[in-house]
Amino acid sequence: MAQTAPVEARHTSQAYFDLIETGDLHADDRVELLEGVIVAMSPQNPRHASATTRVDTALRQAVAGRAVVRVQLPLITGAYSVPEPDVAVVPGQDSDYDDVHPTAALLVVEIADSSLLQDRLTKAAIYAAAGIPQYWLVNLRDDCVEVFSAPSSGMRSYAERRVARRGERLDVAALPEALVHVDDMLPSGR
Numbered sequence: 001m002a003q004t005a006p007v008e009a010r011h012t013s014q015a016y017f018d019l020i021e022t023g024d025l026h027a028d029d030r031v032e033l034l035e036g037v038i039v040a041m042s043p044q045n046p047r048h049a050s051a052t053t054r055v056d057t058a059l060r061q062a063v064a065g066r067a068v069v070r071v072q073l074p075l076i077t078g079a080y081s082v083p084e085p086d087v088a089v090v091p092g093q094d095s096d097y098d099d100v101h102p103t104a105a106l107l108v109v110e111i112a113d114s115s116l117l118q119d120r121l122t123k124a125a126i127y128a129a130a131g132i133p134q135y136w137l138v139n140l141r142d143d144c145v146e147v148f149s150a151p152s153s154g155m156r157s158y159a160e161r162r163v164a165r166r167g168e169r170l171d172v173a174a175l176p177e178a179l180v181h182v183d184d185m186l187p188s189g190r
């Protein structure tokens with residue numbers, strides 16, 4: 001789990017992007033900026049990769065061109081955080097992000113196995129602080145989806161949390177009639 005670094009040691013979002021521009025960080029470095037700390041992302045096992053593909057496919061069908069679905073790409077959530085969610089649904093159209101990274105999302109989805117605690121605690125706080133209306137945590141350990149909603153930016157937390165299991169459907173709250181089946185996001189049982 002990422003810890004908050006002392007203020008003087010924290011990287012800003014701009015400093016993080018400057019490291020990319022100067023070549024100190026590369027596209028294949030698999031890192032993200034969380035609370036001012038550059039954090040290595042966990043390697044993807046086959047179940048994580050499968051779930052990412054499944055979520056991407058399900059959300060593209062559900063939003064049907066009413067928003068942009070981005071997979072493992074930067075989302076600027078504040079002055080000190082640039083996570084790369086496994087899947088994010090952002091407003092607008094693809095061309096809106098030709099020259100800038102999105103700074104808002106309608107829904108963020110993280111796939112969690114080894115990263116479960118970081119995704120549940122650190123990332124939930126970052127996404128709530130950014131005012132992202134829904135955060136889905138595809139929990140591969142427990143074969144479910146944790147649904148976080150009603151963000152409180154000031155409290156850096158979501159007021160509502162529930163667990164959705166196989167056989168249930170989830171609404172993308174920001175997009176009426178956008179429904180996703182939990183089964184469509186989870187890899188086959190072991």
